[in-house]
Amino acid sequence: MVYLTRKAEFAASHFYHNPDFTPEENLRTFGKCNNPNGHGHNYTLEVTVKGEVEPRSGFVVDLKQLKEVMNNEVLDAMDHRFLNKEVPEFARKIPTTENIAIAVWQRLAGKLEKARLHRVRVYETPDLFVDFYGED
Amino acid sequence: MKAHLTRRYMFSASHRLHSDAMSVEENLAIYGKCNNPHGHGHNYALEVTVSGPVDERTGMVCNLVDLDGFVRREVLARYDLQNLNMTPEFSKTVPTTENLCVEIFQILQQGFRLAHLERVRIGETMLNSFEYAGGAEIRK
Numbered sequence: 001m002v003y004l005t006r007k008a009e010f011a012a013s014h015f016y017h018n019p020d021f022t023p024e025e026n027l028r029t030f031g032k033c034n035n036p037n038g039h040g041h042n043y044t045l046e047v048t049v050k051g052e053v054e055p056r057s058g059f060v061v062d063l064k065q066l067k068e069v070m071n072n073e074v075l076d077a078m079d080h081r082f083l084n085k086e087v088p089e090f091a092r093k094i095p096t097t098e099n100i101a102i103a104v105w106q107r108l109a110g111k112l113e114k115a116r117l118h119r120v121r122v123y124e125t126p127d128l129f130v131d132f133y134g135e136d
Numbered sequence: 137m138k139a140h141l142t143r144r145y146m147f148s149a150s151h152r153l154h155s156d157a158m159s160v161e162e163n164l165a166i167y168g169k170c171n172n173p174h175g176h177g178h179n180y181a182l183e184v185t186v187s188g189p190v191d192e193r194t195g196m197v198c199n200l201v202d203l204d205g206f207v208r209r210e211v212l213a214r215y216d217l218q219n220l221n222m223t224p225e226f227s228k229t230v231p232t233t234e235n236l237c238v239e240i241f242q243i244l245q246q247g248f249r250l251a252h253l254e255r256v257r258i259g260e261t262m263l264n265s266f267e268y269a270g271g272a273e274i275r276k
Binding site: 003016018029031093094095096099101127131133135 | 138142143193196201275276
């Protein structure tokens with residue numbers, strides 16, 4: 001088994017708010033992140049796939065295809081967007097780094113030929129990242 | 137759904153690698169420059185990984201304010217801008233980054249209850265890093 005990781009960057013804005021909470025609960029739980037006008041990050045995405053090396057090509061996955069899937073399914077939807085307002089998953093779910101990693105996984109799973117998705121890592125800043133390994 | 141969250145913290149400290157169980161020559165042979173009696177320092181990069189189900193109400197594994205507060209109080213306040221050899225835990229144990237990893241893992245495991253502690257990773261320099269998961273296999 002060989003693991004391959006492809007990196008991408010996207011910039012987006014978001015805010016944290018649960019409509020079931022009172023304004024006080026929202027502020028207490030989410031602090032500055034509750035500002036309804038949003039704030040932004042430069043996110044770094046790392047997608048790791050795994051598989052056996054195909055003897056004829058020497059590839060685990062065709063990187064060109066992986067890059068296209070990441071562009072089409074994730075970056076086109078999230079880059080330079082206000083996540084709460086423009087990405088359907090976050091109409092109801094709070095766009096935390098945890099939920100972004102899960103959404104990226106769900107967008108990619110099933111779209112990859114041959115290689116299997118191993119891990120999605122999303123950096124919100126260089127000091128904070130989330131890993132999602134699927135529903136295990 | 138379960139996710140892993142990693143937070144990085146920086147701290148600076150000095151140490152000297154020296155074991156009382158070894159002769160002067162052995163210490164010098166094993167630790168080299170790190171055996172300098174006056175010590176030396178590093179900017180340590182500490183990564184703490186916790187895991188757990190993502191709370192549907194908050195979208196979080198745990199609230200970062202709680203994790204940051206705990207690490208600041210229990211780890212950074214203890215080690216940042218200190219000489220590690222002067223702390224009780226390293227009066228007898230050599231303050232290698234291996235031992236520091238284990239020590240910090242234990243502080244977190246015993247005191248932080250709001251998510252499951254997965255691992256502690258410490259970058260001693262840009263070229264060296266150490267990881268400890270309490271004996272468990274480290275998931276990559």
